[in-house]
Amino acid sequence: MNNNLLLEISEKFGTPTYVYSAEKIQDQYQKLYNSFQPLNVKLHYALKALNNSNILKLLKHEGAGLDAVSLEEIHLGLRAGFTPDKIMYTPNCVAFDEIKEAVKLGVFINLDNLTMLEKFGQEYGHSVGCCIRINPHIMAGGNANISVGHIDSKFGISIHQVRHIERIVDNYNMKVIGLHMHTGSDILDADVFLRGADLLYDIASLFPNLEFMDFGSGFKVPYKEGDMHTDMAKIGKKITESFVKFCQSYGRELELWFEPGKYIVSEAGKLLVKTNVVKQTTSTVFVGVNSGQNHLLRPVLYNAYHRIENISNLDGEQKLYSIVGNICESDTLGYDRFLSEVKEGDILSIANAGAYGFSMSNQYNARLRPAEVLIYQNKAHLIRKREELEDIFRNEVQLELFTKEVEIE
Ligand SMILES: *Cc1c(COP(=O)(O)O)cnc(C)c1O
Numbered sequence: 001m002n003n004n005l006l007l008e009i010s011e012k013f014g015t016p017t018y019v020y021s022a023e024k025i026q027d028q029y030q031k032l033y034n035s036f037q038p039l040n041v042k043l044h045y046a047l048k049a050l051n052n053s054n055i056l057k058l059l060k061h062e063g064a065g066l067d068a069v070s071l072e073e074i075h076l077g078l079r080a081g082f083t084p085d086k087i088m089y090t091p092n093c094v095a096f097d098e099i100k101e102a103v104k105l106g107v108f109i110n111l112d113n114l115t116m117l118e119k120f121g122q123e124y125g126h127s128v129g130c131c132i133r134i135n136p137h138i139m140a141g142g143n144a145n146i147s148v149g150h151i152d153s154k155f156g157i158s159i160h161q162v163r164h165i166e167r168i169v170d171n172y173n174m175k176v177i178g179l180h181m182h183t184g185s186d187i188l189d190a191d192v193f194l195r196g197a198d199l200l201y202d203i204a205s206l207f208p209n210l211e212f213m214d215f216g217s218g219f220k221v222p223y224k225e226g227d228m229h230t231d232m233a234k235i236g237k238k239i240t241e242s243f244v245k246f247c248q249s250y251g252r253e254l255e256l257w258f259e260p261g262k263y264i265v266s267e268a269g270k271l272l273v274k275t276n277v278v279k280q281t282t283s284t285v286f287v288g289v290n291s292g293q294n295h296l297l298r299p300v301l302y303n304a305y306h307r308i309e310n311i312s313n314l315d316g317e318q319k320l321y322s323i324v325g326n327i328c329e330s331d332t333l334g335y336d337r338f339l340s341e342v343k344e345g346d347i348l349s350i351a352n353a354g355a356y357g358f359s360m361s362n363q364y365n366a367r368l369r370p371a372e373v374l375i376y377q378n379k380a381h382l383i384r385k386r387e388e389l390e391d392i393f394r395n396e397v398q399l400e401l402f403t404k405e406v407e408i409e
Pocket residue numbers: 046048049067069090182184185216217218219259260261262263355
């Protein structure tokens with residue numbers, strides 16, 4: 001993103017503000033899509049990463065579908081113009097009522113536990129197809145919070161319970177149209193992916209009505225300097241080869257589905273914040289900014305590393321700082337970082353803020369959520385207004401109980 005444009009945006013729309021590049025989102029989508037040619041691949045963007053309807057429309061225009069994890073996300077998708085047949089619903093630990101509601105809306109249903117599978121069978125039998133989320137117990141990456149395929153994970157039905165799945169499916173004559181796995185967010189290596197895929201291929205013959213295989217996400221993007229990212233061309237080629245072989249043995253050409261979130265939007269986003277104070281303590285120099293964990297939760301939640309730059313003074317002398325927010329928590333956004341010398345009022349840009357940035361933001365400390373801006377063809381468009389004070393108490397209910405003067409005897 002062009003630095004002067006970012007500075008202009010910070011002037012015009014204020015800070016803190018999330019800024020997204022439409023071109024980067026389009027590029028990432030196309031790069032992923034093209035990695036699996038000539039397969040019939042469908043990319044369902046995981047909108048929990050970033051759900052502004054303008055971003056959804058942009059991705060719809062590129063040809064994407066959606067992966068939704070709540071009814072509300074399904075509604076956001078429908079509202080942005082997606083037809084139900086482009087939406088996959090992959091909930092976890094929701095009530096059956098919610099699943100019935102989703103069936104009514106006409107979206108694809110992904111079931112992730114045996115109880116729901118059985119209820120689904122009882123309710124719909126063969127009349128509504130479903131997808132089954134399998135947990136292949138592949139450990140992807142090292143962070144247990146974002147690896148969801150391992151043995152202790154709450155996600156999916158264990159691959160060891162396939163016999164049980166089979167009995168339920170047979171008993172209710174269910175139509176299983178897809179098998180799904182999503183092993184986490186840290187897969188670097190085609191071989192890890194393929195080990196999970198092989199397990200799904202192995203059980204596919206139990207389900208003669210399959211229309212697609214959904215391999216979830218796990219595409220990694222670089223956060224730190226020198227970070228590895230998923231080599232899409234290489235992984236795509238290997239997965240494509242293995243999938244073609246699988247389809248031959250299955251006897252039919254299936255669709256290959258993925259649900260990328262981070263890969264599509266992470267690098268496309270920056271959070272612009274303003275320096276309130278430069279505070280020398282006995283141990284370090286803190287740069288205190290007008291944002292914090294309320295706007296970007298990943299550093300405190302996952303110990304995630306987000307690159308930070310002082311875009312008001314790009315060529316200044318490099319100095320060591322800890323960048324912190326203004327929330328009454330130790331909300332460090334970056335420890336011991338070299339930044340070009342920071343003065344109060346300087347604008348810092350925080351990278352990889354497109355995914356799980358705004359969507360995880362909250363009103364802690366009664367602070368307002370940031371604005372969102374989309375850069376399209378070098379022009380900045382406001383796509384979400386900064387919150388206002390009323391947004392903080394909008395849903396509060398005023399009781400009369402405590403408003404009367406209490407008479408003191
Ligand atoms: C969160 C999630 C994704 C997207 O993960 P990323 O790491 O953002 O690509 C895909 N599928 C499911 C089921 C998810 O819960």
